[in-house]
Amino acid sequence: QVQLVESGGGLVQAGGSLRLSCAASGRTFSTYAMGWFRQAPGKEREFVAAITWGGNNRYYAASAKGRFTISTDNAKNTVYLQMNSLEPEDTAVYYCAARRGMGAAAPPLYDYWGQGTQVTVSS
Secondary structure (H helix, E strand, C coil): CCEEEEECCEEEECCCCEEEEEEEECCCCCCEEEEEEEECCCCCCEEEEEEECCCCCEEECCCCCCCEEEEEEHHHCEEEEEECCCCHHHCEEEEEEEEECCCCCCHHHCCEECCCEEEEEEC
């Protein structure tokens, strides 16, 4: 059974950095794309970034471009989200997700989801 387990969230001051990890297990993900999403209280879940396992295709939301970097470690079946220059507006629960094929921005297009990790950015 597929499992996605996020880690690396926490409390950080504005301008700081965090690296989120998503460990994937339960199947071969070579033909899958992995996405990071976030959901703040009272808001809809929104796309942050996506990548194919080969790393050749990466996609970013406008809010993430230039500050966040998505990457994979195929040997560890792990996806990372390096977040720099964090702002209070980045405060949310961050979710990892997987779908067959290319990356996509719409949450319903993803088949598997992790449980989420909380990121809190203080001003």
